Amino acid sequence: MSDTPPPTDSQHIHSEEFLHDLMRRQLRLSISCAAAFLVVLIGLPLANYFAPEFMAQRVGGFTLTWLVLGVLFFPFVWIIARIFISRSIALEESEVKTAADRNLESKI
Amino acid sequence: MQIDYWILTFSAITVIVTVWMGFRSAKTSKSASDFFVAGRSVSVGWNASAISGEYLSAASFMGVAGMVMSSGYDALWYPVCYACGYLFLLLFIAGPLRRFGAYTIPDFAEGRFDSPVFRKIAVCFVLFIGFFYTMPQMKGAGTTLAYIFPGLPYWVGVAVVGAVITLNVALGGMKGITLVQAVQYWIKMFAISVPVFVLLSVYGGYGKNLSLNKSAADATPPPALVQTVEYGENPAQRLVMPEKAPKDEAWIAPFGPLTTKAAKAAGLNAEQTKPYSLLYTFSLIVALVCGTAGLPHILVRFYTNPDGVAAKKTTMWVMILIGVFYVFPPVFGVLGRNFLPELYSGIGSKGPDKVVLELPTLIRQKYGILGSILSGITCAGAFAAFMSTFSGLLVSMTGALAHDVYGRMLRPKSTPEQRMRMFKYCAVLVGGVAVLLGSLVEPLEINFMVGQAFAIAASSYFPLLFMSVWWRGMTMTGAAVGMLSGGVLALAAAALTNVSTLAVDPGPMGKLFSRFAGMNDFWKAHPLLRILAEQPAIWAVPLAIILMIVVSKATRKTIPADIRMKMLVLHAPEKLGLKQEYIQEHSGPAH
Numbered sequence: 001m002s003d004t005p006p007p008t009d010s011q012h013i014h015s016e017e018f019l020h021d022l023m024r025r026q027l028r029l030s031i032s033c034a035a036a037f038l039v040v041l042i043g044l045p046l047a048n049y050f051a052p053e054f055m056a057q058r059v060g061g062f063t064l065t066w067l068v069l070g071v072l073f074f075p076f077v078w079i080i081a082r083i084f085i086s087r088s089i090a091l092e093e094s095e096v097k098t099a100a101d102r103n104l105e106s107k108i
Numbered sequence: 109m110q111i112d113y114w115i116l117t118f119s120a121i122t123v124i125v126t127v128w129m130g131f132r133s134a135k136t137s138k139s140a141s142d143f144f145v146a147g148r149s150v151s152v153g154w155n156a157s158a159i160s161g162e163y164l165s166a167a168s169f170m171g172v173a174g175m176v177m178s179s180g181y182d183a184l185w186y187p188v189c190y191a192c193g194y195l196f197l198l199l200f201i202a203g204p205l206r207r208f209g210a211y212t213i214p215d216f217a218e219g220r221f222d223s224p225v226f227r228k229i230a231v232c233f234v235l236f237i238g239f240f241y242t243m244p245q246m247k248g249a250g251t252t253l254a255y256i257f258p259g260l261p262y263w264v265g266v267a268v269v270g271a272v273i274t275l276n277v278a279l280g281g282m283k284g285i286t287l288v289q290a291v292q293y294w295i296k297m298f299a300i301s302v303p304v305f306v307l308l309s310v311y312g313g314y315g316k317n318l319s320l321n322k323s324a325a326d327a328t329p330p331p332a333l334v335q336t337v338e339y340g341e342n343p344a345q346r347l348v349m350p351e352k353a354p355k356d357e358a359w360i361a362p363f364g365p366l367t368t369k370a371a372k373a374a375g376l377n378a379e380q381t382k383p384y385s386l387l388y389t390f391s392l393i394v395a396l397v398c399g400t401a402g403l404p405h406i407l408v409r410f411y412t413n414p415d416g417v418a419a420k421k422t423t424m425w426v427m428i429l430i431g432v433f434y435v436f437p438p439v440f441g442v443l444g445r446n447f448l449p450e451l452y453s454g455i456g457s458k459g460p461d462k463v464v465l466e467l468p469t470l471i472r473q474k475y476g477i478l479g480s481i482l483s484g485i486t487c488a489g490a491f492a493a494f495m496s497t498f499s500g501l502l503v504s505m506t507g508a509l510a511h512d513v514y515g516r517m518l519r520p521k522s523t524p525e526q527r528m529r530m531f532k533y534c535a536v537l538v539g540g541v542a543v544l545l546g547s548l549v550e551p552l553e554i555n556f557m558v559g560q561a562f563a564i565a566a567s568s569y570f571p572l573l574f575m576s577v578w579w580r581g582m583t584m585t586g587a588a589v590g591m592l593s594g595g596v597l598a599l600a601a602a603a604l605t606n607v608s609t610l611a612v613d614p615g616p617m618g619k620l621f622s623r624f625a626g627m628n629d630f631w632k633a634h635p636l637l638r639i640l641a642e643q644p645a646i647w648a649v650p651l652a653i654i655l656m657i658v659v660s661k662a663t664r665k666t667i668p669a670d671i672r673m674k675m676l677v678l679h680a681p682e683k684l685g686l687k688q689e690y691i692q693e694h695s696g697p698a699h
Contacts, residue, residue: 085423096683
């Protein structure tokens with residue numbers, strides 16, 4: 001993508017439509033990643049509350065809930081972060097490309 | 109007990125190396141802008157280490173272990189949310205703020221709302237949160253020195269460490285240089301992980317040690333005080349629990365001593381306390397996750413990356429580096445419960461907060477000198493932890509005081525020399541206040557205090573950043589009202605619970621704060637209010653956001669005129685070059 005010239009003189013990127021679309025796409029990505037994270041973050045205390053026996057069962061000496069919170073939570077968050085980063089980089093590239101295409105069109 | 113020279117040597121080496129590296133790096137980068145420009149050439153790996161190094165404070169290094177030991181499962185939320193709050197920062201705030209090019213929260217406040225007044229408000233708030241965050245670092249310092257020099261009063265340790273770091277900052281060393289912070293991360297990582305591996309190989313695995321604590325769901329009957337538990341082929345033992353130690357069932361399970369304290373004090377039974385406990389847990393989660401996303405000293409380093417892609421990769425590595433780190437401190441807490449239970453009877457700096465420092469000495473009987481060496485290593489890590497965080501805070505608070513309060517508000521016409529001199533005076537002033545506050549808080553847990561600092565950040569900065577980035581209808585008045593109401597109310601609530609806790613301390617602090625003792629009767633009668641005051645985030649964050657929306661709607665006319673351009677700079681990919689365009693428009697001749 002680096003070979004695309006920055007389309008600074010474009011009218012399109014200054015339009016309401018572009019900004020609205022841009023923010024909506026970014027927010028949708030951020031919210032869906034946050035939702036995956038929040039389901040587990042909010043769900044774990046609820047599971048502890050409503051299913052204490054199940055969460056207290058032993059897994060290799062740990063209680064299940066200790067294992068989830070003290071160890072497994074970290075890799076889970078890494079996965080979400082990884083997905084978010086690759087998608088948001090792809091999103092930016094496609095925004096730059098769209099802006100460049102529109103810029104070309106407006107010149108023609 | 110005598111001074112152990114191994115421990116002393118390792119600690120001294122850490123201090124000397126840190127001070128030396130600070131001065132050496134300070135010589136090569138003289139100004140704040142040098143620091144940022146130099147940072148831009150730094151690789152992703154170094155930068156990620158530096159961010160992690162700055163982030164892992166005494167709370168992470170000593171406090172988490174101490175709190176897991178004293179409160180069990182519930183304390184695990186702290187390390188998890190310290191690490192995962194970063195995700196929120198990444199998802200909603202880091203990218204836009206980077207594109208906007210605002211180095212600090214005051215910079216952002218001024219740029220987003222074109223308002224120097226708001227900048228001043230934000231600066232004052234930086235100082236408030238900063239002081240709240242220095243207190244636990246000082247407790248870490250006092251605890252560590254009292255451990256290295258047995259018999260040394262706690263406040264002397266606080267004063268000595270405070271004076272050394274303040275002097276260092278005032279003389280120009282330790283400017284938050286990337287290299288120093290990065291090395292500090294690896295010292296901390298080494299110091300927390302190596303002793304854990306050695307201890308686990310001696311005392312059995314993490315899971316095995318946890319299994320020595322009976323959970324209510326375990327089929328076997330409650331254990332005797334001295335116990336031998338069969339686990340696989342190797343029997344494991346633990347020591348007698350003193351009376352003050354929490355019971356096994358409460359310690360290992362969720363909704364234990366930490367979250368039920370208020371309801372228990374009110375005399376509620378186990379079933380009645382559970383909903384209160386759940387509320388406490390959720391409020392704690394909100395505070396820690398949103399607080400991380402609003403911590404000002406973390407945000408700054410997002411600009412030391414060459415571009416947005418590198419910034420995102422750096423964040424990924426930061427999350428991995430701090431996530432791996434946070435697996436270790438709870439292990440100290442678990443081992444401490446089994447093998448150093450006498451700490452439960454200790455108060456202040458002699459209590460569980462020093463478990464990380466003392467635990468390695470247990471293997472002295474078996475391996476002699478190795479125990480002292482490992483204890484020296486964890487002491488070195490503790491020094492790295494509170495020194496890096498305290499000096500980072502001191503630099504940013506002093507900067508705010510000297511450049512913003514003095515340079516912009518009090519004496520706008522001052523010369524650069526006057527400001528440099530003022531920087532030194534301010535460093536001494538800030539350091540002095542931090543030492544004073546730090547010497548008051550010996551009875552409070554390190555981790556607990558950091559949690560409260562996070563709650564205040566969560567109810568002020570997080571709503572400010574989140575709403576300003578994603579909602580164009582925000583006005584300066586709305587932002588200021590929301591940030592101040594949320595932050596000040598959370599601060600007041602947290603302070604109220606702290607003074608009432610200090611009032612019942614058996615030590616000297618109890619006398620000093622004795623007039624607040626009556627408040628504890630009120631808390632007993634109203635456990636719900638006590639929880640909401642101790643963990644204010646669950647009401648303070650929504651309150652701040654609602655106030656921002658309502659007041660902004662009422663002052664709609666004052667939305668900055670070029671708001672669309674500002675939003676574009678915040679959100680459009682950096683490759684489109686809108687930032688340069690924006691700067692040209694602002695600095696060029698008026699159209």
